[in-house]
Amino acid sequence: MAEPTDQRWSPTVIRPEDAGVAPTAAGLVEHLASVGDLGAELTRAKALVWRGFSVRPDEFDAVIDHLLPERWAYRHGNSPRTKVGDIGANVYTSTEYPPEYTISMHNELSYAARYPSRLLFYCQQAPSGGGATPVVDGARWLAALDEEVRAAYRGGVRYRQNLHDGHGFGKSWQETFETANKADVEVFLKETSAEFEWRADGSLRVEQSGPSTVVDPRTGAEVWFNQSDQWHAAGLGDETARALAEILAEEDMPQSVAFADGTPIPAEYVVQVRDRGLAEAVDNDWSEGDLMLIDNVLVGHGRRPFTGPRRVLVAMSG
Known part of the structure; x- marks a missing residue:
């Protein structure tokens, strides 16, 4: 080749x-x-x-x-x-x-x-x-980040999804899991060790922790491996983030992210991750x-x- x-x-x-x-x-x-x-x-x-x-x-x-x-x-x-x-x-x-x-x-x-x-x-x-x-x-991508950012992320991140029942912002739980059967969704989520809750309005809240980086066992390379910049409001741009904040509390947004211990991720870290990933891309x-x-x-x-x-x-x- x-x-x-x-x-x-x-x-x-x-x-x-x-x-x-x-x-x-x-x-x-x-x-x-x-x-x-x-x-x-x-x-x-x-x-x-x-x-x-x-x-x-x-x-x-x-x-x-x-x-x-x-x-x-x-x-x-x-x-x-x-x-x-x-x-x-x-x-x-x-x-x-x-x-x-x-x-x-x-x-x-x-x-x-x-x-x-x-x-x-x-x-x-x-x-x-x-x-x-x-x-x-x-x-x-990992090497392009400031040491301060890499250190802050070392403990991993925690993702939250709020999936509506057919009417609302973002995707429904039916679209997300390609089924209308709640039992099938529960089996899937239990297998992934995710925490989840069916809410009174029929929506589904899902939370799970993940790493910020992984070490690939085939190559030994440590790589950036998370989607915090796409799940964080700061990654949406200032105007969109402000508009969402006026309508929804952060915990009720379709998706959000924090550090694994629940500490908020600073907006400037998220913007750095997003921008330097794009700058390193081909x-x-x-x-x-x-x-x-x-x-x-x-x-x-x-x-x-x-x-x-x-x-x-x-x-x-x-």
């Missing part, structure tokens, strides 16, 4: 000429079938991009089976997504935030006890401008038919603003 030429870390890009195959979905399948240990290659590269194979939506199912043969449902996910029914099992739209917004760097479901080890992105429709998926080496620009596979522990991802229609799909696995 082709090595990145930039001195700074970036994803490894594989083109048909690199793999010695035709620039088609069939050529990509041929290439993937010849890779001896894709897991080891992904651990080494942290992110792999297949560019120039022009994979069509009706060809995607055959390709994804080589990359993620066992795909997870997006249960306990906090991002707004739509499940795609005509392109393979457990495939979703990427986060459906307005195109003018940047989505900050994060590891998917890092707030949950059970998180995927791999994410696969597929560009079905490239935007007319912008819309890159930035990726960041988690070790570089943009992956999309062309239609491109795919990117990332290690969800070693690498965080986000989204740049864009113009024109954009459709990037995502799937995940353990």
